Amino acid sequence: MSSDSDEIPVDETCGFEIGCVPKTRKRLPIRFLQCCATPPGALVVLSISAFLQGFIVNGLINASITTLETRFELLSSEAGLIASCYDIASCVSLLFITYVGGRGHKPLWLGWGIITMGVGAVVFSLPRFIAPAYSPMLYENMCLINGTVPLNPVCSQTSLRDYRYAFYVAQLLIGAGATPLYTLGVTYLDENVTQVKSSLYHGIYYALSIVGPGIGFLLAGAFLTYFTILGENPGIPESSPQYIGAWWLPFLIFGVITFIFGFPILLFPRQLHGTEEVRKNRENEMHQDKVAKEVQTNEDFGKRLKDFPKCLLVILRNPTYIFLTLGGVIDGMLLTGLSTFGPKILEALFGLTSSFSAVLLGY
Template sequence: VARDYHLTYRENEFNSPQNLTVPGASSPVENSLKEPCNTPLSNDTLYSNRNSPSDSCVKPLCNAASEKKSNKGVKYVSSEGDKLECGWGAFTPACLQFFNTPKGVLLFLCVASFLQGMIVNGFINTVITSIERRFDLHSYQSGLIASSYDIAACICLMFVSYFGGNGHKPRWLGWGVLIMGVGSIVFALPHFTTSPSEVHFSEETGLCSSHQSMPCAERVSILSNYRFVFMLGQFLHGIGATPLYTLGVTYLDENVKSNYSPVYIAIFYTAAILGPAAGYLVGGMFLNIYSEIGKQVDLTPDNTLWVGAWWIGFLGAGAAALLTAIPILGYPHRLPGSQRYIIMRVSEAHQLKDGIPLRNPTFIFLCLAGATEATLIAGMSTFGPKFLESQYSLSASEAATLFGYLVVPAGGGGTFLGGFIVNKFKLRCSGIIKLCLLCTVTSLLPVFIFFIHCPNMPMAGVTQMYDRSILLESSLNLTAACNTECDCLREIYSPVCGSDDIMYYSACHAGCKKISILDSGKKVYQECSCILENDPTGSAQAIAGKCTSSCERRTVLLVFMFFVIFFTFLCSIPALTATLR
């Protein structure tokens, strides 16, 4: 509630009947008033027929009985002395007032939510494996980096919600977006503060040879200390994004009509969902660029030593967030004309005698449903690309791009359609909750898709023997008669796909003796003795990289995943609208 609105819940707080001033709305007891009343307003002035407020639409209600009947949700409105111009301090040019509308606010908040989704839920999930490889991080360390965002959000949530809700919301929002932009730049700093990565990998290394050896280098562990810089960047992301999804939603809801609020909020959250999709697509493209731009390396994105340009997206998105924060900081604490919508929020509210939210069953169950939905969305966004990567033997960039194509129409379309349905059919709180129940049950129906899986690609010495016989569980046998003279090293894991449709641990383990590089940069290994035994064509060749899965269940799996994501996001905006009411 803005600073000029005073919400009272206890009747015993008033020693005398108070005056309810409702801008833009007439009172049902107005015609029964016979005499003017001199009752103090919220700004300590007296209202009378001779000295009325400047707003001609303001009318007093002086009936004490009426005040007792509706003592919950009573709001005192003062429109005097408010500075509702868009600008920064005394600088409020007329050209900026064009954006001083709910649509203008929605535009900049959508940009901010898009950037937040692209950075936190898109870029982070896409580049986490590249960061692990570049900075010598373990999985639990990268997990701490990802969880730093949630830790910061949990710490700041109550503080921001209370003080920001009673303060100047646009300023809190603007500073939050500014901090988020700084966090993105901090996240990209390790690329510039470390020495360029050096990859020494000879073409002859990894081939079948009787004298396999590699010079040993002392393990450099100082790079792993950069995890604290990444955690700091993620912590700043969490601090900056906290006002966006708490104060941003309420600021939109307070400044538009109640029946338009679901549409505005749906557009806002649609932008937040399109952000991760864009992060997957753009981040996947950046991973096809080598981290040290301009440096020629004898590697391809399929090579396990490849480190993509993970840092470009954070720099660009961070700069965009800094620019977006400037117009948000210029908005007033409430938009012009918004006072007419204040009293509309009271009629639909689910009130209890003591006003404690924990004793409001509707509110509690909506919160539990939201927590469950957030768990599903977080798991899907984090492990979705990895799931596709493992099922179809895709590269990290290919899996991220495919998942982005899946999320854009399903998540974005479901979010926008949910808000549109609430507005189109003018659903009230009970109807909204029924819609949420229907969508939730529908999203549970195709859950069996996770039992549909594609078999792992066969790998010699790992999932099967070299002679295609079954390999015992928990055993690893990379040595066979076809590669005993090659002196292969287990330290070099560079999988190749043989012409016999079997993957090998490396070209050496496939018994390959020659190598050639195509114009596209692909490496082709030749004269592979282990492949010759199983290849009916006799070509005995292998291509660098994993074999591509030809699983026929791929289309069915993607279709059902689409419906799960669609109906999950379809109820997100209706559930949020019911919570606000």
């Protein structure tokens, strides 16, 4: 081991951190992993995490919505609520996670968030295993004639719609778990790179998050070509409204992958080695508002929950932040509706299969 690595403070090495109280907290370093605790290493790990988030949330889930409607006899409003539960969880947990996590160990919040997101994806696949086995012949000429809503009163008496609560819980877990990615994750990168490299790092980070949904739609389309009960011949063509693809399989596979991927993030240090000066410069670049200047000189500000209202006031008085946020809100309003119900519109208007609709929207 080189002499440089021996001089790296324990708090700036990869390792396990034990304890939450500052006075009792202890870090167990893994020094041979220090080569990964660099700005490029952090960028790779966080970019892959952003890719997985977009892949699952905006790709797999949105591509599977129409299939879930058919399989579990859901109304469009109920299917829409499944997609909305992600945003609900994000909104509820956002302020707490960013305020508390922003002054704590960011990689720990990020790592446990990714692990929670993986658990949520696995939970999303559970109705496939706990619901009664799907048999398309039971529905022929009786149920789901239009592929979405049962026309026969007998069908509406089934309990399949009750499984939507599993999807709600799964989406709440995914939403809460993904919240640190675009708050603490971006901040962690920003704090550990110079201003010159910051834009490049953010560009790569967001590029991976944008590619994720497209790949998710394409892969979901491929999985939907297989019948939901693998290895079984349903006896009907894929173009039939009663054909249910293997919507659950990618959630199970990539949920496990995401769960495992969260653990390496837990090993990252609070700050990367040699970035102390970068952090000081970042603090000097803050918006020069009157209230912001008042709290900037207070070293204890932000360490207590009662400082939160004033901290929020500083943010709301920053016009650049406000207008960028409004731009993001409008962008999200346009894309969320299209990505959620786009496949269903393609199926209804052009008679396409769920798999082909997902592939088209992915492109």
